Amino acid sequence: MQPELGASWRGTNRRMPLRRFPYSIVYLLLPEEIRVIAIAHQRRKPGYWRGRH
Numbered sequence: 001m002q003p004e005l006g007a008s009w010r011g012t013n014r015r016m017p018l019r020r021f022p023y024s025i026v027y028l029l030l031p032e033e034i035r036v037i038a039i040a041h042q043r044r045k046p047g048y049w050r051g052r053h
Contacts, residue, residue, distance in 0.1 A: 003027075003034050013037060 006016035006027065017024045026038040 003029050017042065 003014075006014035006025070009015035009026065013026055013028055015024050015026050022042045024040050024042055025036060026040055028035045028037060
């Protein structure tokens with residue numbers, strides 16, 4: 001696994017768009033783990049999911 005493939009996005013978060021689907025995985029790369037913050041639809045209002053975590 002290569003967790004650094006996702007681009008830096010909004011500070012320390014990273015974002016990896018999925019190829020076949022209009023979703024991105026937003027995650028936080030920590031020293032001992034990868035924490036998934038959201039699976040966000042790319043065509044919705046940016047950040048609509050922030051209040052849910």
